[in-house]
Amino acid sequence: MKHPVFLIILSSLFMLSACSKNSSDDDSDLVGNWVRSEDFRGDPRSEAVSFVIGNKAYVGTGLFATNGQYSNKFYRLDLDFGYWEPVADFPGEMRRGAVAFTAGGKAYVACGFNGPANKLLNDFWEYDPALDKWTELDPFPGDPRRNAVAFTLNDKGYIATGYNTSAMSDCWEFNPSGKTWTEKASIRGRKRSQAVAFVINGKAYVCSGNNNGEALNDLQSFDPTGNSGQGAWTDLRKLTNVSDESYDDDYANIARYGAVAFTIGTKVYLATGRAGSLISDTWEYDATNDLWTKKTSFEGTAREGAVGFTLKDRGFLLTGRSGSEIFDNMFEFKPFDEQDDNDNY
Numbered sequence: 552m553k554h555p556v557f558l559i560i561l562s563s564l565f566m567l568s569a570c571s572k573n574s575s576d577d578d579s580d581l582v583g584n585w586v587r588s589e590d591f592r593g594d595p596r597s598e599a600v601s602f603v604i605g606n607k608a609y610v611g612t613g614l615f616a617t618n619g620q621y622s623n624k625f626y627r628l629d630l631d632f633g634y635w636e637p638v639a640d641f642p643g644e645m646r647r648g649a650v651a652f653t654a655g656g657k658a659y660v661a662c663g664f665n666g667p668a669n670k671l672l673n674d675f676w677e678y679d680p681a682l683d684k685w686t687e688l689d690p691f692p693g694d695p696r697r698n699a700v701a702f703t704l705n706d707k708g709y710i711a712t713g714y715n716t717s718a719m720s721d722c723w724e725f726n727p728s729g730k731t732w733t734e735k736a737s738i739r740g741r742k743r744s745q746a747v748a749f750v751i752n753g754k755a756y757v758c759s760g761n762n763n764g765e766a767l768n769d770l771q772s773f774d775p776t777g778n779s780g781q782g783a784w785t786d787l788r789k790l791t792n793v794s795d796e797s798y799d800d801d802y803a804n805i806a807r808y809g810a811v812a813f814t815i816g817t818k819v820y821l822a823t824g825r826a827g828s829l830i831s832d833t834w835e836y837d838a839t840n841d842l843w844t845k846k847t848s849f850e851g852t853a854r855e856g857a858v859g860f861t862l863k864d865r866g867f868l869l870t871g872r873s874g875s876e877i878f879d880n881m882f883e884f885k886p887f888d889e890q891d892d893n894d895n896y
Contacts, residue, residue, distance in 0.1 A: 583890065584885045585882045589633055589634065591626065592634075593611075593879065596870050600649050600650060600660055602653050603862060604657075604658060604680050606629075606630065607629055608630075609638065610628075611641055612649055619667055621646065622645070623642070630862050643660070650699050655706060655727035657727065658678040664697035671715060672695050674687065676688065694719070697713060703750065704754075709723065711738060712738060738784050742762060751838045758821065761808035768791040772787060790806045791805070805843055807821075810855070811868050812859060815864060822834075832849075856870075867884075868881070
């Protein structure tokens, strides 16, 4: 008579365990689908740069082998034809951890780390897509750095934060009409490197980042006209569950560094990166309400040092590394689709 009771107890425990796993340990109740897209044509790489001009995306520079090999190759994606093609090689020093932004119909690449020379960089390069030509300009006037953030607002470019001998907090504005730099107000709170920046609804944001090995739990917006033209940073809601309200009860793994962000429509999507260990969680940011919603996790191999971009209102994530493995694959995120395991070949 004891055996049936024992079996009933085991069966009950199994059902409770299965219910717990389905509700909290997988993505079965989340929305969004990652779809394998065209592989990046160049060598696998991490800590590359990306930018978009018109309807074409560009990716280049970065570390493409664990033995310290760097790449100066750049490639362009034409989404209408669905393929990558080479463009002019980057003529500056080899580097990883550089930044890029666009302004006035041209792209700009700055800073980074030349590993073989053990050298932090502050050189500054302009790319003209019509001529497929790179031109070196006067150096970036801030300290040399790697793993900074860059963004574009009102057709002006910005470089902020990064790492020199320690994390940094300064912010600089570039005016392409006169090719001049102006230092703006520094970011609030902690210094940081490996943060992520995005622009949505005409405002710039800097999210999280690394300070002394810790993933910061803040999000700040930037108004370049505030503070009598010096620029003003505003603290937004924290990325962790720190309030007594219900909106952040499920916040986890938003704070990270070495991540990717891109916009689709009126929302921002944050994916990959690291906070001690690699993260696959994907989060959607609603800037109007300053709220985050968890989406289907990234379906490729977890990674850091990837790049992302938005092209024709479609979001893409590619390259990056996981330990000694470096990637050349690319994924598109479809935020309103149901997750499908059969579309990642």
